[in-house]
Amino acid sequence: MNKFMKLLEKYLMPVAHKMGSQRHMLAIRNGIISTLPLTIVGSFFVIFLNMPIDGYNEWIAPYRAIIDIPFRFTFGILALYAAYGVGSCLAQSYGIDQLSAGFLSTLAFLITCVVPVQVTESVDGVINAGRYISISQLSSASLFGAIVTSLITVEIYRFMLEKKITIKMPDGVPPAVSNSFIALFPTMVxxxxxxxxxxxLKFDINSFITTLVSPLKSLLVGNTLLGGLLTVFLxxxxxxxxxxxxxxxxxxIRPMWDSAIAENMEVFAETGDATxxxxxxxxxxxxxxxxxxxxxxxxxxxxxxxxxxVKHLKAIGKLSFIPGIFNINEPIIFGAPIVMNPFLMIPFIVTPLVTTTVAYFATVSGMIPMIMAKLPFTVLAPIAAVISTNWTIMxxxxxxxxxxxxLAIYYPFVKMYEKELLKQEENDLKEASA
Structure with missing residues (x-):
């Protein structure tokens, strides 16, 4: 076991750290995470639209269109926010103007993914003649296109700045004005x-990228147990x-996760069926x-x-219990420690694989419906599970x-770990008294 751990530490950890700190990867992760307040708030309005209470639908019927607006302008245009967020985060990593980069990324995404529709004849009470865009083109379905166009756009912007293909304003011009002129040539390009x-070229980048990632998305966040177990294991x-x-x-995986829950919420908002x-x-x-x-x-x-x-473990338990109730577990991961600890690594990996399997079969058997809401991760798990499955007590x-x-899986491993620590404490006492 020790040899195996050393091999992992020597060969795998440097690669993993490099991946985790890669500039573009961080920009994608941080840019998507920046949309979190919008999506959580939008999720609550989906819940308000579909409360399983007798007579509720009739009661809110006059206000349904209004209550639906926050959802449509959060989850409904998620890709638009992500385009700005990813572009801005990548620009920040390069130390260039985030505002300009965010705007350019949004512009590139709109040009690439959104096709305006020309309505030539008005329909009374329905639509007037004019040029429109559908917000469905800005939804989670276009998320991957938003990410790729944002990365390309910021790289173009950075390249032109480095090669000084910009308009240089005199010293003393306010930075906001100067940055706006600097971005003129990159914007044109x-x-x-x-x-x-x-x-x-009539090439749809968004559709092409979506088609490319669809098999991976279906595997990792779809409906197959193998994909779910693979995600959990990694x-x-x-x-x-x-x-x-x-x-x-x-x-x-985060763009896939956000896209998946957004699609679930859109379907649920239309059908009210979480199964x-x-x-x-x-x-x-x-x-x-x-x-x-x-x-x-x-x-x-x-x-x-x-x-x-063991006093050390008891202290870690006291320190970790309250954060653990709210799904925060760094204190126990590094305090126990679980990291690089053979006694606790095994149940740490095995336990979620077993519970994933149990929850999977509970879902596919119809015992519980699928997830139709996105709540903050700090909500107590039983309460959040009930709300997120359309108020299903099961x-x-x-x-x-x-x-x-x-508890059952961890118990024998904890006892073995305790035994080892108590033996170490006994040996330390003997050495101290010798």
Whole structure:
């Protein structure tokens, strides 16, 4: 085991750290995460639109169109916000003007992914003649196109700045004005380039990229148990090496997660049916049914530590229990430690694989519906599971069952670890008294 751990530390950890700190990967992760306040708030309005209370639909019918607006302008145009966020974050890493880069990225995305529709005849009470764009073209379906066009745009902007292909304003001109003139030539290049690609070459970047990532998305966040287990395994495996699992996988899987929950919410907002949604393995599915207390289902471990005979573990249990209730588990991961600890790494990896399987079969059997809302990760898991499955009480029961399973899996390993630590304490006392 020690040889294996050393090999991982020597060969895998440097690669993982390099991936996790790669400039473009970080920009994707941070840019997508920056949309979090919008998507969480938008999620609450989906819940308000579909409360399972007799007579509720009739009561809100006059206000339904108004209540739907926050959802449409959060999740409904998620890709638009992501384009700005990714471009701005990448510009920040280069030390160039974030505002200009964000605007340019948004412009490139709109040119590439949005095709205006010309309505030639007015229809009374429905639509007037004019030129329109559908907000569906700005939704999560265009998220991958938004990411790629943003990265390309900022690289063009940076290249032109480095080669000084810009308009230089005299010293003393306010930075906001100067940056606006500096961005003039890059803006022209971006416009001509993406118009040429979209309308000259008739090449749809967004559709091409979406088609490319669709098989991977279907595997990792779709409805197959193998894909869900693979995602869970990779996250906890990296965590057990001391590497932030979501930070490594985030640039790849987070756009898929956000796109998946957005599509689930859109379908639910239209149908009110949470049993037939597009994606099962959303991030929220893992949050509530698998990550009970955080990655690795460590709330159970914190509870076991509370009753430990080892002072160190008991102290870690006290320190970790309250954060664990709110799904924050860094104190126990690094305090126990779980990282590079063979006694705890095994249950840390095995436990979520088992609870993922239990929750999966509970869903596909029809016992609980799919996830139709995006709540803050700090909400108590049983409560969040009930709300996120359209107020299904059985979802909270599955969380409790998975917590009990976590306790059962962790228990023998904790006892072995305690035995080892007590032996070390005994040896230390003997050496001290000798």
């Amino acid at each position: 971006v416009v001509l380039l993406f118009i040429g690609i979209r309308y000259g 996250i906890v495996f990296f965590w057990s090496l001391g590497i932030h699992g979501p930070a490594i996988l985030g640039p790849i 037939n949604l597009p994606y099962l393995f959303t991030e929220q599915f893992l949050q509530w049914f698998v990550w009970i207390g955080g990655a690795g289902s460590t709330l159970a471990l914190a509870v076991l530590f509370l009753f430990s005979k 979802a909270g029961v599955i969380v409790v069952i998975n917590f009990a399973i976590s």
